[in-house]
Amino acid sequence: MMIYFDNSATTKPYRQVLDSFIKVSEEFYGNPSSLHKIGGQAEKLLQQARSQIARLLKVKETEILFTSGGTESNNLAIKGIAAAHRQRGRHIITTSMEHASVHNAIVQLESLGYDITYVKPNSHGIISAESIQNELRDDTILVSVMHVNNEVGTIQPIEEIGMVLKSFPKAFFHVDFVQGIGKVPLNLSNSGVHLATISGHKFHGLKGTGALFVKEGVLLSPLLSGGNQEGKLRSGTENVAGMVAMAKALRMTMELREEKLNQMKSAMGKLRNGISQIKELTIHTPEKNSAPHILNFSIRGWKAETFVHALEAKNIFVSTTSACSSRKKAASRTLLEMGVPIADAESAIRVSLTYSNTEEEAEIVVKAIADTVKQLSEVIKK
Numbered sequence: 001m002m003i004y005f006d007n008s009a010t011t012k013p014y015r016q017v018l019d020s021f022i023k024v025s026e027e028f029y030g031n032p033s034s035l036h037k038i039g040g041q042a043e044k045l046l047q048q049a050r051s052q053i054a055r056l057l058k059v060k061e062t063e064i065l066f067t068s069g070g071t072e073s074n075n076l077a078i079k080g081i082a083a084a085h086r087q088r089g090r091h092i093i094t095t096s097m098e099h100a101s102v103h104n105a106i107v108q109l110e111s112l113g114y115d116i117t118y119v120k121p122n123s124h125g126i127i128s129a130e131s132i133q134n135e136l137r138d139d140t141i142l143v144s145v146m147h148v149n150n151e152v153g154t155i156q157p158i159e160e161i162g163m164v165l166k167s168f169p170k171a172f173f174h175v176d177f178v179q180g181i182g183k184v185p186l187n188l189s190n191s192g193v194h195l196a197t198i199s200g201h202k203f204h205g206l207k208g209t210g211a212l213f214v215k216e217g218v219l220l221s222p223l224l225s226g227g228n229q230e231g232k233l234r235s236g237t238e239n240v241a242g243m244v245a246m247a248k249a250l251r252m253t254m255e256l257r258e259e260k261l262n263q264m265k266s267a268m269g270k271l272r273n274g275i276s277q278i279k280e281l282t283i284h285t286p287e288k289n290s291a292p293h294i295l296n297f298s299i300r301g302w303k304a305e306t307f308v309h310a311l312e313a314k315n316i317f318v319s320t321t322s323a324c325s326s327r328k329k330a331a332s333r334t335l336l337e338m339g340v341p342i343a344d345a346e347s348a349i350r351v352s353l354t355y356s357n358t359e360e361e362a363e364i365v366v367k368a369i370a371d372t373v374k375q376l377s378e379v380i381k382k
Contacts (some may be wrong), residue, residue, distance in 0.1 A: 001315065001364070002315045002316075002317070003315065003316045003317065003361045003364060003365060004317045005316065005317060005318050005351045005352060005353060005357065005361075005365060006317050006318055006319045006350075006351075006352060007202075007293065007352045007353055007354040007357075008150055008179060008202070008293070008294055008319075008350065008352035009319050009352070010201045010202070010207065011201060011202060011203060011204045011354055012204065013201075013204055013205060013206055013245075013249070014204045014248075014249060014252055016248060016252065017204060017205055017206065017245045017248050017249045017252070018206075018245070020241075020244055020245050020248050021206060021241045021242065021244070021245040022241075024045060024240060024241035024244050024245075025241040028041050028042050028045055028240065028241075029042070030042040031237055032045075032046050032237075032238055032240055033227065033229065033237065042240045045240055045244055046066075046238055046240050046243060046244075047061075048244075048247075049240075049243040049244045049246065049247035050064045050066070050243070050247075052247040052250075052251060053211060053246070053247050053250055056247075056250050056251060056254055057188055057213065058187065058188065058189055059188050059189055059213055059215075060216060062216065062231075063213055063214055063215060063216055064211055064212075064213060065211060065212045065213075065214050065230050065231065065233055065234055066209075066210075066211055066230055066234065066238055066239070066243050067210045067211060067212055067234055068208050068209070068210060068239070069199045069200070069201070069207070069208060069209060069210035070099070070101060070176070070178045070197050070198070070199035070202070070210055071101040072210065072223075073197035073198070073199070073210050073211065073212040074099070074101040074102050074105060074174075074176055074197050075101065075105045075223060076212055076220065076222070076223050076233070076234065077144075077174045077195040077197060077212055077214075077220070078092075078102065078105045078106060078109070078142065078144060078174060079105060079108075079109065079221075079223060080220035080221050080222065080223065080233070081141060081142045081172050081174070081195070081218075081220060082109050082114060082141070082142065083221035084219045084220055084221040085141045085142075085172075085219070086141075088139070088141055088170055089137075089138070089139030089140060089141045089170065090113065090114045090115055090139065090141070091114070091115045091116075091117070091137050091139045091140045091141065092106060092109065092114055092115070092116050092117070092140070092141065092142045092143075092144070093116075093117045093119060093132060093135050093136065093140060093142070093143045093144070093171075094106050094116065094117075094118060094119070094143070094144040094145070095118065095119050095120070095121065095127050095144075095145055095146070096118040096119065096120050096121070096333075096337045097121055097125065097127075097146075097149060097151075097333065097334040097337045097338070098144065098145075098146050098176065099146060099150055099176055099178070101176075102144055102146070102176055103333075106144070115139075117135045119131050119132060119135060120337055121154070121337055121338055122338075123338055123339050124154060124286040124288075124289070124338070125149055125152045125154035125284075125286065125334065125338050126154055126156065126157070126286075126289060127145060127156050127157075127161075128157070129157050129160035129161045129163070129164050132145070132161050132164060132165075133164045136164070136165075136168050136171065138170070139170075140168060140170065140171045141170060141171060141172065142171065142172050142173075142174060143161065143165060143171055143172070143173050143174070144174040144175075144176070145158065145161060145173075145174075145175060145176075146175070146176040146179070147175050147176060147177045147179065147180040147184070147186055147196075148179040148180040148183070148184055148291045148294070149179070149294075149334060150178070150179045150294075151294075151296055151321055151332055151334040151335070151348075151350055152284050152285045152286075152290070152294065152296040152334060152335070152338070152350075153179075153285045153290040153291040153293070153294030153295065153296065154285070154286060154289060154290055154291075155180070155184055155289050155290060155291055158175055158186060158191050158193065159187075159190075159191045159192070161173065161192070162191045162192020162193060163192060165192050166192060172194040172195065172218060173192055173193050173194050173195070174193075174194065174195040174196070174197075175193050175195070175196045175197070176196075176197050177196040177197055177198050177213075178197055178198060178199045178202055179202065179291065179294070180291065181198045181202070181203060181250070182202075182203040182250065182253035182254060182257060183257070183291055183292060183293050184291050184292075188213055188215075193213070193215070194214075194215045194218050195212060195213060195214055195215070195218065196212070196213040197210070197211075197212055197213075198210060198211050198212075198213075198250075200242070200245070200246035200249060200250075203249055203250055203253040204249045204252065204253060204354070205242075205245055205246040205248075205249035205250070206242050206245050206246065206249075208239065208242060209239060209242040209243060209245065209246040210246075211246070214233070220233055222234065222235065224236060253355070256355040257355065259355075260355040260356075261292065261355070263355065263357075263358065263359075264292055264293060264353050264354070264355050264357060265292050266359050267353055267357050267358055267359050267361065267362040268292055268293065268295060268353060268362070270359050270362035270363055270366065271295055271351060271362045271365065271366060272285075272287075272295060274362070274363070274366030274367075274369075274370075275295070275297055275366060275369065278369065278370050278373055280299055280300070280301075280373050280377070281297050281298065281299055281369075281373070282297060282298045282300065282344055283295070283296070283297045284296040284297060284298065284335060284338070284340060284344075284348065285297075292353075293352055293353045293354065294350065294351070294352050294353075295350070295351045295352075296335075296348055296349070296350050296351075297348070297349055297351075298335075298340070298344035298345070298347045298348045298349070299347050299349065299373060299376075300343055300344055300347055301343075301347070302347050302376055303346060303347060304320035304321075304346065304347050304348055304349055305320060306376070307347070307349055307372065307376070308320060308349065310372045310375070310376065311365075311368060311369070311372060314368045314371075314372070316364075316365055316368050318349055318350065318351050318352075318365075319349070319350050319352075320332075320348060320349060320350065321334075321348060321350065330346075331345035331346040332345045332346075332348050335348055351365070
């Protein structure tokens with residue numbers, strides 16, 4: 001029995017999603033920019049996918065911009081605002097625990113002369129609205145805060161930050177919504193958010209698909225020059241089959257949330273309860289204000305990759321830090337910013353669920369973790 005508990009890194013595509021991708025690729029392969037009937041069919045499917053995603057997110061169809069995924073969407077939002085509004089100001093506020101695609105995009109802007117403020121979290125990984133408010137200036141043009149932290153699962157007070165920003169109309173608000181979508185609701189229309197990122201492969205769609213919510217009236221400078229697709233903001237022939245598949249995946253995930261959220265919460269409860277009873281482990285994900293699908297803990301004295309491979313030998317798949325950073329074998333920047341000792345930050349494990357995971361799987365994983373801790377401890381003694 002294989003147990004996959006690394007769903008924050010990527011999810012297994014639904015069979016229906018794969019089927020829709022193949023059908024569109026085979027039967028509606030036209031370029032949506034072409035004037036003939038086959039191109040028109042592709043364009044119609046693309047707009048239907050856009051309309052469906054807009055309805056699911058409760059935003060306008062014209063506010064959905066298709067991209068290749070979370071990294072491109074984050075870069076377009078951040079650099080697009082910076083370039084389009086640099087005459088207004090060059091101050092950007094973000095947090096010290098953002099995903100690499102946000103953090104590194106902002107570091108690049110910093111090297112180009114933008115003034116960056118990195119707001120630190122508290123020990124639970126929470127960024128307070130007050131801490132953002134304290135850093136706002138007249139030349140602030142962008143605030144970028146992740147909705148659900150990809151490593152520890154903390155939920156940031158996006159609505160409260162949005163309320164603060166209403167008094168600073170020059171500042172745009174970008175939210176990395178990648179880990180929250182389909183798991184933790186966020187009303188984009190009423191939360192003061194101007195830009196929000198989603199990625200298809202995080203909710204059982206396909207890799208290489210994503211979208212950026214751009215609130216009506218927000219001016220962006222495009223990253224890519226070319227044929228002026230996607231409202232002139234994202235040139236390049238659209239991945240019609242991928243976007244149709246992403247729309248289907250989002251609809252199915254939203255439906256599953258209604259049906260199986262309690263099942264996933266129960267599985268997470270079993271995990272947290274079981275892991276909390278293993279004295280060698282320290283849990284970093286707070287019990288309150290955290291997403292229902294992510295649990296982060298440390299096994300002091302062991303490198304995280306050693307533990308990951310030990311569980312893999314038992315056909316259980318978890319991860320260290322975030323997938324984009326795990327191969328660097330460095331201590332988790334997020335945990336260090338939360339004040340976690342470096343020894344624990346270097347041995348952090350992330351377990352992440354989806355709606356198909358069960359209590360039975362959680363019980364098996366807890367036992368495997370306990371057995372692995374015991375086995376590794378015995379190796380030390382020898």
